[in-house]
Amino acid sequence: MNRIRLIVTRDFRRRLRSPAGILILTAIPLLMTAIFGIVFSPGEKSRQLSIRVLVVDNDRNFGARMLMQAFSQERFAEMFRMETVNEEDGRREIARGKASALLVIPKDFTAALFLSRPVQLEVVKNPSEQFLPGVVEEFTRTAAVLAAAAQAVFREELAAMRPLWDRSFNEIETTEFANLLDSLRPKINRLRRVLDPLLVGLDTQDETSKPEAENQPAFDISEIFALILPGMAILFMMFIVEIFMREILSEKEDGTLRRLLFSPIPPIQYVAAKITSAWLMGLVILGLMAAMGSVVLAIRWGNFFYFLVLGGAVLAALCGLFALFYAFFRNRNQAGVITSPVILVFAALGGSMIPVNQLPAGFRAFSRFTPNYWFIQGTALIRAGEFPVTAILLLLAVGLVLTVASLPLLVRRVSP
Amino acid sequence: MKISWLIARIDLKRMTRDKAFFFWSLAFPVFLILIFGNLYRGGNSNPKAEIVVVNRDQGRWGDFLVAALDNPDLVIQKVQEKPDKFTRVLEIPADFSQRIQNFQAQKLRFTKNADASLEAATRVETRIIQALVRLIAGVVLQPESGPAQPGNRPIEELITIKTGFPPGTITTIPSGFDHVIPGILVHTLMILILIYGGITVMMDRQSGILTRIISGPVSRAELWGGKFLGRLLTGLLQAVMLVGLGLLFFKLNLGDPPLSFLIVILFSAAMASLSIFLGSVFRKEEVIIGLAILFANLFAALGGCWWPIEVVPPVIRAVGMAVPAWWAMDAFHQVIFFHKGLETLILHYVVLLAYTALFSFLAIRYFRIRQ
Known part of the structure; x- marks a missing residue:
């Protein structure tokens, strides 16, 4: 036991003397989390993201103004940045990708609404953008349905009003207005009854959403960071543990192992010490990552002891996995060929790169076979105040099985 | 030039002989293309x-x-x-x-x-x-x-909506793959060139290969040129494989192929210089790998390789213009989606050349032959 402790201490000291590589790999997940969080934070986006829409108003009348006002209502006012341009400039700008979309309102738009004549709006989309032009298109469709619905309601009145527009104000008889008002009154009364309060609204829910979600505090960007960092942390922990386990081959190649085995250290103790030091150093680094996440990104991990237990379990699985790999590798080149691809495939399938529920169904079937998946699920449970017993037991069992399986093979690999 | 070409060919041969090379240059990018291409599938691929x-x-x-x-x-x-x-x-x-x-x-x-x-x-x-x-x-x-x-x-x-793209640009809705493949190409070019290029420069220096080469009738400039060319060829080989695959299996729209390929050449040149700089300055493999991953991921995130740049907050979009990946991605957008020609792309080419010049200056300044 004392010899194992000595080797572990030596490994720690050596790493502390030259920590640059490990420090970079520790810092990357934090940096990536910060960038991902800022980009995908819905709270931030609603404040900052604005969709530039160019509008060509060939109608210059009441109908066009109503349509454009739909884009400026309350929360939409921040979402859309409307700019009225002439047609030539608008088409030139959209062809240069300077806006998300160009909305062209035809010359007779208002007249068409008054006369119940079909009319066409044009939405020219920026071809290089994937989502925002679609938002403008859908919003325009909804605004068109609203305008058409209003037109349907007031069809007779609009048709009756249209001839009045061509006459001067003095030519219009009071009785003509009175007739219009008589016709409008019941509809406006009905409208008031269906709009205040809204007669039929929509209550949208996620299948998994819980009722208490309504009582939760307002959006906090640290929640986004807490969703991203576990995936990033486990990805880079795999690289870090792999580097630690690679030392078995490095020390064999540079003669350190031969010198060590001249001393009264049996190969089994050497192997056990290397696995232990990889596990311990991994736990220190994971703890450091989590602490930095708390300090720099204000992440609330929940019960930190639970987190460390989960971290210990996942590191046991990773140490066992890479111990088994290194039991078969003859040199570092061979290791590089296998381990990095395995790490990246695990990361992609396990939810480190993309949330598992957004993966194509075919890929999703493999997620549960990755340590990434269980670590990410485990941290989510801890944040929700639960102890992730399934994830911990499963990862510990995998770690134990793989370590036990790899020990005799690794001993044979390092024995002189 | 002949000697530089020889050194480049030997470097390229060494890299392609590595069993992991085809994972990094082909299998891994294709894996990412499948995942992200399905994730960002265009509106026409699943209309219902x-x-x-x-x-x-x-x-x-x-x-x-x-x-x-x-x-x-x-x-x-x-x-x-x-x-x-x-x-x-x-x-x-x-x-x-x-x-x-x-x-x-x-x-x-x-x-x-x-x-x-x-x-x-x-x-x-x-x-x-x-x-x-x-x-x-x-x-x-x-x-x-x-x-x-x-x-x-x-x-x-009563009110219908006519939608379309500006005249002279694309005529059909681009697939998710048209958006994703250029991003994955730029990202994996960075990973491949920076990691392989950086580590091999460092290993050649540590193992004395550079000393042995320079002790022959080879000038320092020829040696540096060979290393630069080798990394450039590595990037081009990867680009040819990925683009070929994209054309064959994903109906990739490249716009004007020569203009698109010029983007790849200039971007690979910038990364080749940066990789020699990393390999010259740092002594440990894990530091070079860490920095290569850091640069590649940072450039990819800011440059719009991972997500549509339009969903990124304006501040990050502005910061993104400081990284070479942004210029490569914007150039791809101009060629693929807007069908723009040399008159528009000249600015992008000049900026990418400027990055190559800057990284080459650093790489030449710090290029070390002996440990």
Whole structure:
């Protein structure tokens, strides 16, 4: 036991003397989390993201103004940045990708609404953008349905009003207005009854959403960071543990192992010490990552002891996995060929790169076979105040099985 | 030049002999293309969104709403009871018509499966809102005696929307792969060139290969040129493989191929210089790998390789212009989606050349032959 402790201490000291590589790999997940969080934070986006829409108003009348006002209502006012341009400039700008979309309102738009004549709006989309032009298109469709619905309601009145527009104000008889008002009154009364309060609204829910979600505090960007960092942390922990386990081959190649085995250290103790030091150093680094996440990104991990237990379990699985790999590798080149691809495939399938529920169904079937998946699920449970017993037991069992399986093979690999 | 070419060829041969080379240059990018290409699938690749409508209504307004929901975009499955498994479901309660007749406010429950497509869910939700607008118009128009039928002219036909792209640009909606492949190409070019290029420079220096080469009739400039060319060729080889695969299997639209390929050449040149700089300055493999991953991921995130740059906050978008990946990605967009020519791309080429010059200056300044 004392010899194992000595080797572990030596490994720690050596790493502390030259920590640059490990420090970079520790810092990357934090940096990536910060960038991902800022980009995908819905709270931030609603404040900052604005969709530039160019509008060509060939109608210059009441109908066009109503349509454009739909884009400026309350929360939409921040979402859309409307700019009225002439047609030539608008088409030139959209062809240069300077806006998300160009909305062209035809010359007779208002007249068409008054006369119940079909009319066409044009939405020219920026071809290089994937989502925002679609938002403008859908919003325009909804605004068109609203305008058409209003037109349907007031069809007779609009048709009756249209001839009045061509006459001067003095030519219009009071009785003509009175007739219009008589016709409008019941509809406006009905409208008031269906709009205040809204007669039929929509209550949208996620299948998994819980009722208490309504009582939760307002959006906090640290929640986004807490969703991203576990995936990033486990990805880079795999690289870090792999580097630690690679030392078995490095020390064999540079003669350190031969010198060590001249001393009264049996190969089994050497192997056990290397696995232990990889596990311990991994736990220190994971703890450091989590602490930095708390300090720099204000992440609330929940019960930190639970987190460390989960971290210990996942590191046991990773140490066992890479111990088994290194039991078969003859040199570092061979290791590089296998381990990095395995790490990246695990990361992609396990939810480190993309949330598992957004993966194509075919890929999703493999997620549960990755340590990434269980670590990410485990941290989510801890944040929700639960102890992730399934994830911990499963990862510990995998770690134990793989370590036990790899020990005799690794001993044979390092024995002189 | 002949010697530089020889050194470059030997370097390229060494890299391609490495068993991991084809994983990094081909298998891994294709894996990412499949994942991200499906994730950011274009609107035309999956035009129909499913919705289950549970219509328990005892009156006629439930049917009116279902009819108003009818749309070529949607596949509507009408059932009497809520199924256990669904992607999204709209529930119309039994007293729906009764409450409408009594002008009592109500909310319909629309439940989405969180695992299903977010884009499709948003589309369905928009269609439901549009159907509710039609329904409310119908209620206002109804005679006092009972529910109304849809008017003579369905209201959606009065105002139609014509959509399209600017003349002279693309004519069909680009697939997710058209957006994703350039991003993955730029990202994996960075990973491959920076990691392989950096580590091999460092290993050649540490193992004395550089000393042995320079002790022959080879100048320092020829040696540096050979190393630069070797890394450039590595990038080009990867680009040829990925683009070829994209053309064969994903119907990749490259715009003007020579202009697109010039972007790859200039971007690879910038990364080749940066990789020699990293390999010259740092002594440990894990430091070079760490920095290469850091630079590649940072440049990819800021340059718009991982997500559409339009969804990125304006501040990050502005910062992104400081990284070479942004210029490469924007150049790809100009060629592929806007069909722009040399007159537009000249700025992008000059900026990428400037990055190559800057990184080459650093790489030459710090290029070390001996440990």
